[in-house]
Amino acid sequence: MAKPMLVYTTYIRSTPKKVWDAITQPKFTRQYWGGLALVSDWKKGSTWDMATAGETPEVYTTGKVVESTPPKRLVLSWIDPENLKDVSRVTYEIEIVKDTVCLTVTHDQFKPSSTMPGRVNGGWPRVLSSLKSFLETGKGLAAAKCG
Amino acid sequence: MVAYYRGQMDAVFKALADESRRALLDQLHKCNGQTLGELCAHLDMTRQAVTKHLLLLEAANLVVVVWRGREKLHYLNPVPLHEISERWIGKYERHRLQALSGLKAGLEQNQPKKKQPNKKG
Known part of the structure; x- marks a missing residue:
């Protein structure tokens, strides 16, 4: 088993259901993910897209839903739409720890030639702290794009 | 809510206020996902000291632990x-x-x- 490359966690004063909704509903992702919508029906095997709003959305990242167990675990393939061979894996895990929700994001299985680790390793902390702020205060943080 | 934020930030500042713990974070920044043994090999500290510092860093959520079989890997968060x-x-x-x-x-x-x-x- 290879070492996962990027692991991030944040503790959020919220419920697993609210964290799941914040991850999977575009009306919420737009508020903390630099205005980007993450769109899918989040069923196993479905496609998901991360895209800008508007009539001609620009797709930043795409992929398939590998595993979906609301509100606990979501596994996605993470693909650069400009280089469809650049496939990696993102796992969201949501668990209750005492009176908070612990959200862990693991981004791994990068291809040896992938440019993705360098593109996302600054982005994930920004997105996750923005998500925490959004769920706890109702406001995301500015400039929280990832990828 | 205010006390909750203060508690979280206190833990982070306390964790960062020590040179050895900053050295541990730097070591993980260089190479993420190291075991206790690997970390000890790079640092001039006893195994007990590294263990103690890692626990404090984990409590502040600056280090995340991932188990790979029996190996405990440490990641900079x-x-x-x-x-x-x-x-x-x-x-x-x-x-x-x-x-x-x-x-x-x-x-x-x-x-x-x-x-x-x-x-x-």
């Missing part, structure tokens, strides 16, 4: 640092920018009016 930068430094920066723009507005009000550029010239 920069999310709390980003929260501090946004909630604290960002907050003061905004005030400074507001002060500067107030100063600019005040100074400009007292400035004699600029001559209109001569269109023919």
Whole structure:
């Protein structure tokens, strides 16, 4: 088993259901993910897209839903739409720890030639702290794009 | 809610206020996902000291542990640092920018009016 490359966690004063909704509903992702919508029906095997709003959305990242167990675990393939061979894996895990929700994001299985680790390793902390702020205060943080 | 944020930030600042713990974070920044043994090999500290420091870093959520079989891997988690930068430094920066723009507005009000550029010239 290879070492996962990027692991991030944040503790959020919220419920697993609210964290799941914040991850999977575009009306919420737009508020903390630099205005980007993450769109899918989040069923196993479905496609998901991360895209800008508007009539001609620009797709930043795409992929398939590998595993979906609301509100606990979501596994996605993470693909650069400009280089469809650049496939990696993102796992969201949501668990209750005492009176908070612990959200862990693991981004791994990068291809040896992938440019993705360098593109996302600054982005994930920004997105996750923005998500925490959004769920706890109702406001995301500015400039929280990832990828 | 305020006490909750203060508790989280206290843990982060306490964790960062020690040179050995910062050295551990630097070591993980160089190579993420190390075991206790690997970390000890790179640092001039006893195994017990490294274990103690790692526990404090975990409590502050600056280090995340992932089990791979029997191996315990340590990962640098920069999310709390980003929260501090946004909630604290960002907050003061905004005030400074507001002060500067107030100063600019005040100074400009007292400035004699600029001559209109001569269109023919």
